[in-house]
């Protein structure tokens with residue numbers, strides 16, 4: 315968690331290890347000429363277990379995400395959702411296969427360039443909110459701006475206040491997380507995730523700790539702000555009601571990704 319919000323400031327990121335953009339080989343999937351925001355090709359993730367067996371967590375994942383998309387990935391516990399999310403969020407790397415972000419192959423990125431790309435372009439929303447205790451709502455929302463551009467740094471107070479206002483919590487700016495309800499904490503977390511206007515928002519079970527009604531309100535907010543800011547939203551969930559809001563739905567089953575999870579009625583019981 316702390317690694318996401320406490321990476322190197324942008325000013326110290328090493329730009330030299332940013333590779334050239336990929337050639338325009340979209341494999342026929344891009345259509346509009348621009349590369350997808352995220353492009354996974356035949357991605358696998360394998361770990362070596364203590365008994366020397368290999369655990370194949372992700373297998374042959376092909377996934378293209380474009381700016382403006384709202385994509386849901388649903389699957390049962392242990393199917394590889396978090397592993398895929400970590401790869402999409404540049405927190406982990408594929409074992410084999412390729413991933414490009416904004417047209418750049420990420421395998422060649424050094425740690426600083428990866429952190430810079432993550433900080434500037436990706437916002438994370440978690441099930442348990444992961445707000446920093448002992449800091450006000452405003453300070454939480456300001457945190458990513460401390461590691462942003464010079465303009466973001468110097469205007470962090472105003473930018474963060476505007477974002478808190480956007481999620482309807484300007485009046486609670488000085489309040490610490492433990493004094494806020496679960497839904498309010500998640501709105502602060504959404505404000506923090508979006509305060510640098512990321513192009514990709516990764517939401518990992520964003521309604522998992524909320525009651526149904528509050529969860530719907532949070533998803534409405536996330537949907538609306540993502541659409542307004544032109545970001546792509548990827549929601550990872552086991553709840554088909556949450557998944558149904560997405561325009562594109564995938565099911566992840568023992569590491570294999572397939573289209574349209576809503577066509578799988580047996581998963582409804584999992585989300586119930």
Ligand SMILES: Nc1ncnc2c1ncn2[C@@H]1O[C@H](COP(=O)(O)OP(=O)(O)OP(=O)(O)O)[C@@H](O)[C@H]1O
Pocket residue numbers: 361369371389390391392393394395396397398
């Ligand atoms: N580093 C690792 N070493 C060993 N096993 C791992 C490792 N990372 C993940 N796994 C295993 O891979 C499988 C997929 O893990 P992952 O956390 O991606 O699942 P998930 O779909 O997010 O599950 P949940 O919904 O319960 O959080 C699990 O069986 C997990 O125990």
